[in-house]
Amino acid sequence: PRSPDGARTALLSPAMSSPSSAHWLSLVGTxxxxxxxxxxSDFPVYSSxxxxxxxxxxVQLNFLAFASDAGKLFGWxxxxxxxxxxxPLVAFVGASFGLVGYGVQYLFLDSPGLKCWHLFLLTALAGNGxxxxxxxxxxxxxxxxxxxxxxxxxxATSYLGLSAKVYTSLAESLPRLADSKAKTYLLLNAVVPMIVTVFVAPALRLFDLKTDSMASTDTAFLVMFAITLATGACAVVGSIGSTASGLSSREHMISLSVLLAVPxxxxxxxxxxxxxxxxxxxxxxxxIHDLGSDDAVVVIEVMDLETKEEEIVAAEEDPQEEVGGLQLLKKPDFWLYFFSYMFSGTLGLVFLNNLGQIAExxxxxxxxxxxxxSSSFGFFGRLLPSFMDYYSAK
Structure with missing residues (x-):
């Protein structure tokens, strides 16, 4: 018969291998x-x-607006x-590209030697980052x-819609950061991604999720949805209130930062x-240590059987398919996404890149x-698919 020590190991191993808090920490970092x-996304603010x-x-300004997307062509x-x-090193490389791309523009923006094609290449480098x-x-x-x-x-990607809102709030909260609006945004674009990347780097790790609980995951996602909605509402109210009631930009930035930290x-x-x-x-x-050896064996066998059944069910519910680069080109879903993004998302980019001049x-x-x-409402537009994915997967 097995010893009670064997029961001790079998009972403790599932709890020890569960990384639920760690992988949620990685999502917060994401x-x-x-x-x-x-x-x-803040280019329209200082483009004029x-x-x-x-x-x-x-025409040259339109090329500069396209430069960031041109850099993304080499994102593979x-x-x-x-x-x-x-x-973490991949993220650090991306932040470094942004630091160099926008940092050089910030340092030499007033120099006549910095030509338009220099700006294009530097912005493309930052876009690749x-x-x-x-x-x-x-x-x-x-x-x-x-x-x-x-x-x-x-x-996670819905929060990308808040980028312009965050950068404009930071620029308004720190008006004396540089001697011009353009240099203020260039400095923020260069420094902020690097600071955040260094801060969250320890959480950017992969974990085995075979032992995670579906019920606890669903509950955590519902809480996350509530936090996300509150964050979006704060962004919208802050954007409207800054013009309607003279809301302090610094106070609004503090409230937005608190909501971003709540996750x-x-x-x-x-x-x-x-x-x-x-x-x-x-x-x-x-x-269990006080039980007889026969009782301990029964407990172990029952728990082993339950663990195996859970692993089989998880494997059946979540099949993984690895698709290579050439195989991807043969998938209709890839081309559907490619053309839908090219013919719909591009129009939105053209509008947003010229939003500053439209406003003027x-x-x-x-x-x-x-x-x-536009950033705040775009955030809600990006958030809508996550609700659909959540309920369609149930």
Whole structure:
């Protein structure tokens, strides 16, 4: 017969291998990365000033608006790199591209030697860095939430819509950061992604999720949805209130920062629950230790059978399919996504990139307000698919 020590090992192993708090911490890090991973979205705010400062034409300005997306054409390099290097390093490379791309523009913006084609290449480099950070975020969501990967990806990427709102709020809260509006945004675009990447780097890890609880995951996602809705509402109210009631930009930035930090409560609560489970398992171990060896064997065999059944069910519910690059080109879903994004998303980019000049042509002095509003409502538009994915997967 087996010894009670064997019962002790069998009972404690499932609890010890559960990484629920850790993988939710990685999702929080992903959300923070996505929140600041749209530095190109604030281009409309300072595009007019950049046009006057560098003496460029409207056609050249349109090329600069396209530069960030041109850099994303080479975003597949980040996917290849993620196969061979750790994810924190991939994110750091992406942030470094942004630091160099926008940082050089900030340092030499007033120099006549910085030509339009220099600005194009530097902005393209920064745009490519966005892809590196996105790759890390997508991999973390897909790998760490195997049963709810679509929901995790949709939820995290919805925060990308808040990027323009966050950068405009930071610029308004720190008006003396630089001697011009254009340099203020360029400095924020260069520094903020690097700071956030360094801060969240320890959480950017992959975990095995075979032992995660579906019920606890669903509950955590519902809480996350509530936090996300509150964050979006704060962004909209802050954008409208800044013009209607003279709401302090600094106070609004503080409230938005608090709501962005609230998701940390989810991994903290799960960590506390894990600690309580360990205490409960320790007490249960002491009770089993007092049982006879035959009773311990029965407990072990029942738990082993339940564990195997759960693994079989999880494998059947979540089949994984690896698709290569050439096979991807043969998939109708790929081309459907490709053409739908090319013919629909591109129109939105053209509008948003010229939003600042549209606002000025309509006599609006505060172009950042319109950019903030479009960013806030775009956040809700990105959030809608995550609700659909959540309920369709149930």
């Amino acid at each position: 959300i923070w990365l996505q929140t600041i991973n749209g530095p190109n 000033q950049l046009k006057e400062l560098k003496g460029i034409s409207q 390099f980040s996917g290849v790199a993620a196969l061979y290097v750790p994810l 966005i892809c590196w950070i996105n790759t890390v975020c997508y991999l973390l969501c897909i790998k760490n939430f195997a049963s709810r990967s679509r929901v995790a990806v949709s939820l 940390m409560l989810i991994p903290a609560a799960l960590k506390i629950r894990q600690s309580m489970n360990k205490i409960w398992e320790a007490k249960r171990e002491n009770r 042509s309509r006599g609006l002095g505060q172009t950042s307000t319109l950019v903030s509003l």
